[in-house]
Structures are given as structure tokens and as C-alpha cells.
Amino acid sequence: MGEDGDGGGARTVRLTKVYGDGAMAVRALDEVTVEFPGGRFTAIMGPSGAGKSTLMHCVAGLEDATSGKVYVGGQELGGLTDRRLTRLRRERIGFVFQAFNLLPTLTALDNIVLPMTLAGTRPDREWLDTVVRVLRLGERLGHRPSELSGGQQQRVALARALVTRPRIIFADEPTGNLDSRTGAEVLGLLRDAVDGLGQTVAMVTHDPVAAGHADAVVFLADGRIVDIMDAPTPDRVLDRMRGLGDDLGRGRSGSAQDEATQGEARGAGRDGLS
Numbered sequence: 121m122g123e124d125g126d127g128g129g130a131r132t133v134r135l136t137k138v139y140g141d142g143a144m145a146v147r148a149l150d151e152v153t154v155e156f157p158g159g160r161f162t163a164i165m166g167p168s169g170a171g172k173s174t175l176m177h178c179v180a181g182l183e184d185a186t187s188g189k190v191y192v193g194g195q196e197l198g199g200l201t202d203r204r205l206t207r208l209r210r211e212r213i214g215f216v217f218q219a220f221n222l223l224p225t226l227t228a229l230d231n232i233v234l235p236m237t238l239a240g241t242r243p244d245r246e247w248l249d250t251v252v253r254v255l256r257l258g259e260r261l262g263h264r265p266s267e268l269s270g271g272q273q274q275r276v277a278l279a280r281a282l283v284t285r286p287r288i289i290f291a292d293e294p295t296g297n298l299d300s301r302t303g304a305e306v307l308g309l310l311r312d313a314v315d316g317l318g319q320t321v322a323m324v325t326h327d328p329v330a331a332g333h334a335d336a337v338v339f340l341a342d343g344r345i346v347d348i349m350d351a352p353t354p355d356r357v358l359d360r361m362r363g364l365g366d367d368l369g370r371g372r373s374g375s376a377q378d379e380a381t382q383g384e385a386r387g388a389g390r391d392g393l394s
């Protein structure tokens with residue numbers, strides 16, 4: 121659907137990312153070739169340390185690849201100057217990351233419209249109202265991040281990503297801090313963004329129920345793609361993750377998942393790196 125002939129999606133070709141060097145080198149991504157097709161909702165899953173966040177950061181142009189290529193909407197990121205990369209990120213990409221990256225001195229509303237303020241454009245009032253209503257932020261718009269709960273900060277970050285209607289949204293555990301009802305609404309909003317607006321969503325999650333909202337799930341392990349599942353259901357996703365010997369699907373990311381995995385809970389710690 122894009123004028124770029126690449127459907128507004130993103131893809132990688134033999135993307136490799138190595139952190140550090142010598143004996144300390146960590147191969148976070150090892151020749152990953154994957155597509156996040158335009159107008160589709162793709163979930164990314166895999167054990168802790170599999171490279172999920174690294175993949176998102178590289179595809180979103182926030183980190184350089186060590187080797188290989190990344191294309192967003194047909195544009196190869198490696199060929200861009202910093203300035204053009206910044207512009208592409210601002211104009212085409214919405215981010216919701218685990219660190220919410222909200223500016224502490226701005227109110228929730230100012231944080232939400234910040235991308236537009238930076239770009240010198242104005243938000244579509246009706247869409248802004250819809251996003252604020254669905255994310256139940258109406259009462260909180262005048263508050264600063266420090267006056268908001270983790271879940272509220274998450275919703276502000278999500279609103280900021282949605283409000284510009286970017287072609288592609290990268291979300292790193294967007295429901296991780298939310299209660300199950302708000303989590304389900306957020307997933308519904310991402311689904312609507314895909315179905316109603318033709319946006320592209322790539323979402324890292326540990327939650328099989330969240331992944332069940334996607335059109336496909338990409339499974340990563342040890343920096344490699346090990347499987348791709350179309351039309352995922354929570355049960356099939358959970359089975360596949362168990363097959364990866366994973367510690368996930370168990371108490372990692374909140375109540376939506378607990379509904380699917382009752383009896384499985386056995387908390388798993390984060391390594392705090394992502």
C-alpha cells in the first residue's frame with residue numbers, strides 16, 4: 121500500500137549485531153533475515169536474551185547493524201545520513217519501548233504530541249481524543265511522568281506512538297505493565313491501527329495471549345529466527361515456546377497472560393538489559 125512499493129513494512133537481510141569485541145563479544149543477532157510485512161501485525165517472541173529488543177532497535181534505526189541490511193518501507197537504513205535517518209524515524213516510525221522515554225518536565229499531553237511539536241505539525245484532534253479515551257488518559261493529561269504510575273506512563277508512550285499514525289509501529293512489550301483490561305484494549309488499538317489504518321505493527325511480547333492478536337509470530341532464539349507461525353493462537357504459541365525450552369509464558373508480563381497460563385506461573389527475572 122505504500123508509494124515506496126514495499127507496502128510500508130520493514131525487513132532485514134542477514135542482519136547481524138555483535139556487542140563488544142574479543143572474548144567479550146556477544147552475537148545478539150546472527151544473520152537474521154525476516155520481514156514485517158506492511159499492513160500486518162507481527163509479534164516477536166523468544167527466550168530472554170534471544171535478541172528481540174536488539175532486532176527491534178536495529179530495524180527501527182536506533183542501533184547500527186554490525187553487518188547485513190535493514191529496509192524500512194523499501195529504504196535501506198545503512199545508506200542514510202544521520203539527518204535522513206532521523207527524519208525517516210520521525211515521519212514513519214512510532215516507538216513504544218520498555219523505557220518509556222517520556223520527558224520528565226513535560227505533561228502527559230505535551231509528551232503525547234511531542235513528535236508533532238518537533239515536526240511542526242498539529243495533531244488530528246479527533247484521533248488524539250480517540251487515543252486518549254481508549255487509553256484512559258483523559259484525567260491525566262496535565263500530569264508529569266513522575267506523577268503517573270508505570271502503567272499510565274506506558275499508556276502515554278503508546279499514545280505518543282499512535283497519535284502521528286506512523287506507517288510502522290515498534291512496540292517492546294507494550295502490555296507489560298498494564299492490567300489485563302487495559303492490556304486487551306491496547307492490543308485492540310494496535311489491531312485497529314493495522315486493520316483500520318493499514319499501519320504495520322511489530323511487537324515484542326512474552327505473552328501468548330498478546331501474541332494471539334498478531335497475524336504472525338516470529339520466534340527468535342540465540343539471535344536466530346527459529347520459527348514463524350501464521351494465525352497464532354495463545355495455545356499454539358505457548359506450545360511452541362515450551363518447545364524452545366523457554367522460561368517465558370510464565371509470570372513475565374502481567375495478567376492477560378496469566379489467564380492463558382494459569383498454574384504455570386513461576387516468576388522469571390529480567391536481565392535488565394533491554
Ligand SMILES: Nc1ncnc2c1ncn2[C@@H]1O[C@H](COP(=O)(O)OP(=O)(O)OP(=O)(O)O)[C@@H](O)[C@H]1O
Nearest residue numbers: 139146148167168169170171172173174391393394
Ligand atoms: N548494549 C549491549 N551491550 C552488550 N550486550 C548487549 C547489549 N544489549 C543487549 N546485549 C546482549 O545481547 C543479547 C540479546 O539481548 P536483547 O535485549 O536483544 O534480548 P531480548 O530477547 O530482548 O531479551 P529480554 O526478553 O530479556 O528483553 C543478550 O545476550 C544481551 O545480554
